[in-house]
Amino acid sequence: MLKPVSNKLISTATKSRSAQSFGAFYATVRGFRHEPHRSEDIDIPSNNDFILSVLRSNPSARDAKSYLAHFGARPRPVPVPVHPPPPIHADRHVPRDIQPIVEEPKPSPIVTSILDPVYHRTALVKIQGPFTDRQLESITRGMVYLQKLGLVSVIIVEQDQVPRGEEGEREAILEETTRVVEALEKQGAKTRPVLDAVVRLGPRPGEDPTTASSRVPVPEAHTMPSDLAPIRSALRAGEIPVLSPLALDSFCRSARVDANDVIAALARGMVEAAELDYSQWPAEAMCSKTTVDVDLTPMRLMIISKEGGVPSYARSGLPHLLVNLESEYSYIHDTFQFPWKTTHPTALSNLALAHTCLAYMPSSSSAIMVNHRAPSSLIGHLITNKPAVSSSLPHALLQGNRGLTSNTPTLLRRGLGIEVIRDHANIDKAKMTRLLEQSFGRVLDSDPFYARLKQDIDFVIVAGDYAGAAIVTKESSSVDPSASSIVYLDKFAVLPSHQGDGTVDFLWVALHDETYGLGLPFSVNPNGGREGRGEGKDLVWRSRSNNPINKWYFERSSGHLRMGDWVLFWCDAEKRLKTEEGRRASAGLSYIEEWEHERLALWTSVIPKIPSSWRK
Missing domain, CATH: 3.40.1160.10 (Acetylglutamate kinase-like)
Incomplete structure (x- = not known):
């Protein structure tokens, strides 16, 4: 039997979903705000227009680093005055016509x-x-x-x-x-x-x-x-x-x-x-x-x-x-x-x-x-x-x-080929280990990891020659074996050399098409998987609360729940979510529905018990 969800958990979950909804709204306003249409008959001073175009691109630190790697920065020589002024001693009178030198604010090195x-x-x-x-x-x-x-x-x-x-x-x-x-x-x-x-x-x-x-x-x-x-x-x-x-x-x-x-x-x-x-x-x-x-x-x-x-x-x-x-x-x-x-x-x-x-x-x-x-x-x-x-x-x-x-x-x-693997025997373990260790910067505890994967694998999506991978398992409850298994994103990894080249988005779109996007016409991409056939499944995963990638996860998840040092994320099956949204339109919006209590209890009882994949 599943343990009932405590009031504290439901309260936390409600706040989490409320915060997530506000966060999604804020991300929408911040990330997708676009400039009002300008008439072609209105001219903007060219230099200002150019700088505004640069600022509107809103490059991240990684974007700027990639740009500078290709285009470099112009080295600027340190100006040396031809006739440097004599040093001013404390006991000397400073003429009134000599004004103190005020340094101009320096622009950001990245912008420069x-x-x-x-x-x-x-x-x-x-x-x-x-x-x-x-x-x-x-x-x-x-x-x-x-x-x-x-x-x-x-x-x-x-x-x-x-x-x-x-x-x-x-x-x-x-x-x-x-x-x-x-x-x-x-x-x-x-x-x-x-x-x-x-x-x-x-x-x-x-x-x-x-x-x-x-x-x-x-x-x-x-x-x-x-x-x-x-x-x-x-x-x-x-x-x-x-x-x-x-x-x-x-x-x-x-x-x-x-x-x-x-x-x-x-x-x-x-x-x-x-x-x-x-x-x-x-x-x-x-x-x-x-x-x-x-x-x-x-x-x-x-x-x-x-x-x-x-x-x-x-x-x-x-x-x-x-x-x-x-x-x-x-x-x-x-x-x-x-x-x-x-x-x-x-x-x-x-x-x-x-x-x-x-x-x-x-x-x-x-x-x-x-x-x-x-x-x-x-x-x-x-x-x-x-x-x-x-x-x-x-x-x-x-x-x-x-x-x-x-x-x-x-x-x-140019991109990479996408392959969906459903048999653990078809995984190249040497390449997968290299990918995981380079992506996470940790040493994989290989034997127990692959033993668990052999038992619990749902599917693995591989991009190119193991440039990236999404490992999905089926997790069951030891307390209630009759409960539906959890579709769990165990690992999502991309080689550092492929971060920023679109591989992350290619992988996630394929993951969407194999899990929570199933059953919808826009999930039929030929990635070697189900090609849109089947019923959508909730996708669940966890991440350390201090993981810098969490911002990216917040933008793509339906909701999240904080569990101590961890954050539990999930993506609702989109086909069912669409039906729920239609029902809520007339019944009023509620962040945590009655039917959700059971799945939250299941997730919070099973996910924390999944063993670590890394050596201590």
Whole structure:
């Protein structure tokens, strides 16, 4: 029999749920407040607008650290006065006209470093028009802001309203390129229009695309290191290169091609050229980023269009927030609805472009598909490398967030494969142990841990080659064997090298789909699990009260209960919770319902008895 819940426990739980509700509301207001719409006819002083864009990105300490790792901080020499003033002795009279020196307040080192980068990197940018002059002004202002932050754009201009093969198309494309150049120069940028082809159609000589790995798409065009001379020259001169979508055919004739072919060829070619540069630099030059000439490696891919992000079946057509291309690419194609082919005709081709480019770009790189109405989001994307809103937040909170609109960008990462394991024998224990010990910074007591896992395993979600894992067990009550087993999140771990690259969100979304999100249409992602089939289950876990990750847990849990040195968290099965919310709408809101007393008693009697997994 279960012990009855004491009044003290219920009171504590009630306060906990009340505090959690207030915390969720506060997080919603704080995290999702968005600026009121500004009319395009109102100009803000450019410097103030730039600084506000940086501040609105609200980078965390980890975000700023990651940004500084890529762009560095400009070393400032200590000023030495040419004629230092003589020392003032206590017994000397100080003339009245000599005023005491008042030190000006110093800005934050992080803000100073962000606003004064030393190490410039490159981004591939597709400007997919047509755009009005006013729209181009907004877009190019964003490009100038990015350059101030250390990210220099290599821009490829596309004009969707100029049909392929039509007479005069080349002139129309070159005219559009000139418009972009002029818009950039009006913003004070130095530009260089590159009106000749820098890529070549077809595979690279000696390369057979049919033998290439299907996991690494081969671009329809290629470029050699020598072809990149105009781009390299522009970047060395501090100029933004602006290219037309032209390529050389087998007869060395310049012809208009799809801009995506040019961008994919540049992504691969610039990465390979940068690797060649690094191999030729002396060892001492590798120790100092300030000695590097121009790093051609693209850090970002930005696709700016009128369509914006990729529509999501899980958000009723609003854009995907974060896409794991490794595991979601095919499924997004399969679930792309017919009406979207009219409203977002190039969404899938741009998705394919991101898939191809990110396959060659560094694993830390990302792509963003953004509407021309939200150029300021590019600032936040550069500094934080995160989506506008976390995709692992509760679905109800995402659905009710007014900040999520058709203009919300889609962030895309190369990502990792997601695998669901249900038999403990299929777990690579050596890799799992390494993951857990590096993530938690403690030594795993392996034998009893894996013995308990063999007996109680529900499932394990593994991201990539054990870059992250979520271990879920079924816990039963020794007092009441007839009670339903608890779906318990025993371990949630991500390697330090993958923290901040989206792996945490990818894992949690998969965990949601396998537990408390079951039975709902937005939980059918093909992660090798149940694909949305079944009834949702409450997910329960505990965390030390001083664990810094608890803030993240508070935002994603339905409720929590403090138990001494521990905090008990849970996520209610969303399908049942939706029914409960409908009933409460007429019956009045109560934080702890009668039916919840029993499960709270079960959880608080079972969870504290779970043994530690770590050596003393």
